[in-house]
Amino acid sequence: DGGITQSPKYLFRKEGQNVTLSCEQNLNHDAMYWYRQDPGQGLRLIYYSQIVNDFQKGDIAEGYSVSREKKESFPLTVTSAQKNPTAFYLCASSPGAVSGNTIYFGEGSWLTVV
Amino acid sequence: AQSVAQPEDQVNVAEGNPLTVKCTYSVSGNPYLFWYVQYPNRGLQFLLKYITGDNLVKGSYGFEAEFNKSQTSFHLKKPSALVSDSALYFCAVRDKGNAGSARQLTFGSGTQLTVLP
Numbered sequence: 508d509g510g511i512t513q514s515p516k517y518l519f520r521k522e523g524q525n526v527t528l529s530c531e532q533n534l535n536h537d538a539m540y541w542y543r544q545d546p547g548q549g550l551r552l553i554y555y556s557q558i559v560n561d562f563q564k565g566d567i568a569e570g571y572s573v574s575r576e577k578k579e580s581f582p583l584t585v586t587s588a589q590k591n592p593t594a595f596y597l598c599a600s601s602p603g604a605v606s607g608n609t610i611y612f613g614e615g616s617w618l619t620v621v
Numbered sequence: 622a623q624s625v626a627q628p629e630d631q632v633n634v635a636e637g638n639p640l641t642v643k644c645t646y647s648v649s650g651n652p653y654l655f656w657y658v659q660y661p662n663r664g665l666q667f668l669l670k671y672i673t674g675d676n677l678v679k680g681s682y683g684f685e686a687e688f689n690k691s692q693t694s695f696h697l698k699k700p701s702a703l704v705s706d707s708a709l710y711f712c713a714v715r716d717k718g719n720a721g722s723a724r725q726l727t728f729g730s731g732t733q734l735t736v737l738p
Contacts, residue, residue, distance in 0.1 A: 513664075549711065609655070610726060611667060612666070612667075
C-alpha cells in the first residue's frame with residue numbers, strides 16, 4: 508500500500524541523548540515535512556524539504572536536525588539541545604510545494620524523555 | 622502573516638443531529654483551506670480542501686465545508702453526526718501567494734468533537 512511510514516511508534520530518550528525518528532514514503536512525493544504536536548496545541552513545523560538534498564528550517568527548528576539524501580526518506584534527529592522534546596511527532600509529504608497540494612500525514616511517533 | 626482560529630475547543634452533538642465545527646482565517650491574499658481529522662494516537666487524515674470554484678466543498682465520510690470570503694470562514698459540516706465522527710478536527714490555511722513556499726500551511730489549535738449516542 509502507498510503511504511507514509513514512521514518508526515518507531517514509541518521512543519524513550521534519556522537526558523543528553525540524541526534520537527532519530529524515521530520517515531519513509533512510497534508516494535513519490537517531492538516535498539516532505541516534520542511537525543510537532545503538543546497537547547491542546549496545533550501542529551508546528553520543524554523542518555521541511557522540497558527536493559532531495561535540500562531542506563529548510565520551520566518555526567521551531569532549534570534542537571532538531573534532518574537530512575534528505577533520498578526522495579523517499581526524511582529522518583528527524585532530536586538532539587540533546589532540544590530542552591523539551593516530549594511530544595508527538597508527525598511526518599508528512601505532498602506532491603510538491605505548490606500551495607494547493609494536499610499534505611498527507613504518517614501515523615506519528617511518540618517521544619518521551621525519561 | 623496568516624492565521625487560523627478554531628473558536629471552540631470542544632463541540633458536543635447528539636448522534637443523528639447536524640454538526641458544525643467552526644474555522645475562521647486570516648491571510649493577506651486568497652486562501653487555500655483544508656480540514657483534517659485526527660483519531661487518538663493517530664496521524665492526521667485529510668477530509669477536504671477549498672482551492673477555487675464552488676464555495677461548497679464535499680469531502681470524505683459525508684463531511685462538507687462552506688467557504689465564505691466575506692466572513693473569512695470555512696466551517697465544517699455534516700448533516701447527521703455519527704458516534705464514530707468523534708475525533709479532533711483541524712482547520713489549516715495557506716496563502717495562495719506563497720506558491721513556492723512549502724512552509725506556509727498554518728494549523729488551528731483543533732476542536733474536539735464528541736458525538737453522544
